[in-house]
């Protein structure tokens with residue numbers, strides 16, 4: 001894999017090492033989503049743009065819970081990280097058409113985690129040749145405007161995708177202990193599973 005050159009991230013690395021507070025918890029508490037580049041709030045977690053992106057459309061998915069590792073999350077919260085990741089992938093594909101993605105979670109400072117106390121998953125869109133292209137954006141003053149334009153586009157696309165999500169999304173998951181209608185639903189192969197995972 002070619003490594004993206006993103007010199008503006010140096011400011012980020014220096015800032016986060018000084019910061020005593022958790023920026024994920026702070027930003028989600030503030031309720032200024034446009035300012036904080038929060039794209040979507042889910043039930044257990046949220047999607048936010050990276051202020052110091054490795055590439056255009058670099059998003060992060062994080063739980064509301066301030067925990068430092070995946071295994072500390074309750075199952076429903078861990079599952080929603082994946083659901084929100086899928087939603088984000090769908091939005092990014094539709095809006096900015098990447099040719100691929102890097103997805104990843106860094107656990108612990110030694111792994112490269114900038115904010116090690118609050119687990120988060122990175123979604124970095126990739127295009128052929130982007131390792132050559134991105135240095136053009138290396139002027140730090142260009143980045144915020146670029147980010148804001150991307151934020152507006154992605155936010156609109158999140159709303160569009162969510163508006164077209166299957167209506168069964170809000171219903172309780174049909175689990176193995178559900179009694180009424182269980183046999184008839186199970187009779188239709190795969191229907192039960194799809195109802196609780198609406199193909200994000």
Ligand SMILES: [Zn+2]
Pocket residue numbers: 022023024025026065066067117118
């Ligand atoms: Zn936190």
